[in-house]
Amino acid sequence: MKIIRIAYICLLLLLxxxxxxxxxxxxxxxxxxxxxxxxxxxxSFNYSIQVQEFKIDRTYDNSRIVIxxxxxxxxxxxxxxxxxxxxxxxxxxxxxHIKALNLVTNCRRTFLESxxxxxISGTIHNIEKYMSDIPQNEFLRADLSISxxxxxxxxxxxxxxxxxxxYTPLYTQSMSYFAKTLSDTLKNEISIFLRKVQEYFETIxxxxxxxxx
Numbered sequence: 001m002k003i004i005r006i007a008y009i010c011l012l013l014l015l016x017x018x019x020x021x022x023x024x025x026x027x028x029x030x031x032x033x034x035x036x037x038x039x040x041x042x043x044s045f046n047y048s049i050q051v052q053e054f055k056i057d058r059t060y061d062n063s064r065i066v067i068x069x070x071x072x073x074x075x076x077x078x079x080x081x082x083x084x085x086x087x088x089x090x091x092x093x094x095x096x097h098i099k100a101l102n103l104v105t106n107c108r109r110t111f112l113e114s115x116x117x118x119x120i121s122g123t124i125h126n127i128e129k130y131m132s133d134i135p136q137n138e139f140l141r142a143d144l145s146i147s148x149x150x151x152x153x154x155x156x157x158x159x160x161x162x163x164x165x166x167y168t169p170l171y172t173q174s175m176s177y178f179a180k181t182l183s184d185t186l187k188n189e190i191s192i193f194l195r196k197v198q199e200y201f202e203t204i205x206x207x208x209x210x211x212x213x
Contacts, residue, residue, distance in 0.1 A: 022079055029182060050116040051091050065077045116153060126165070129178050
């Protein structure tokens with residue numbers, strides 16, 4: 001009888017332990033390119049662009065989402081993970097956005113047998129959820145800081161730049177809302193960057209060819 005009672009207690013403890021198990025959740029940086037019919041070019045510019053995977057500050061080079069509580073304290077949320085690492089996700093978002101705009105004749109992540117005319121690259125300086133640790137000043141933010149650039153491979157010079165720092169208030173603890181807020185920020189800023197790229201292409205297209213005349 002005593003053995004049965006011990007086995008029953010062990011079973012209860014096991015069931016209780018299983019009920020407390022927490023599973024990791026995965027979040028994605030993603031958006032549908034905000035390209036209307038009038039935004040899509042009827043004829044793309046005759047250039048090729050390679051979009052490289054972004055560099056990222058070592059603090060954020062992790063699949064776990066970074067939570068900051070003060071200027072000197074961060075931790076990694078072990079149950080909240082990026083489904084796709086931000087350096088790869090952002091490069092893919094830019095590639096898809098360029099294709100949606102029909103901006104150039106060839107845009108890819110890799111070029112093996114040829115050299116692209118331009119390279120788009122960037123650095124993620126900051127991508128985190130900020131949670132104030134001051135009780136009198138509690139608030140949440142989605143913080144994102146990125147440098148974007150396009151390089152002309154013929155001259156190795158940067159021809160287009162776009163740097164931004166965005167601190168966006170959050171109104172819920174939801175990690176899904178945090179990921180959506182960052183995605184919306186990326187949608188707006190990548191749109192601005194690609195508008196600059198299009199303006200650059202329009203400028204050089206109308207420049208006189210020095211070999212002519």
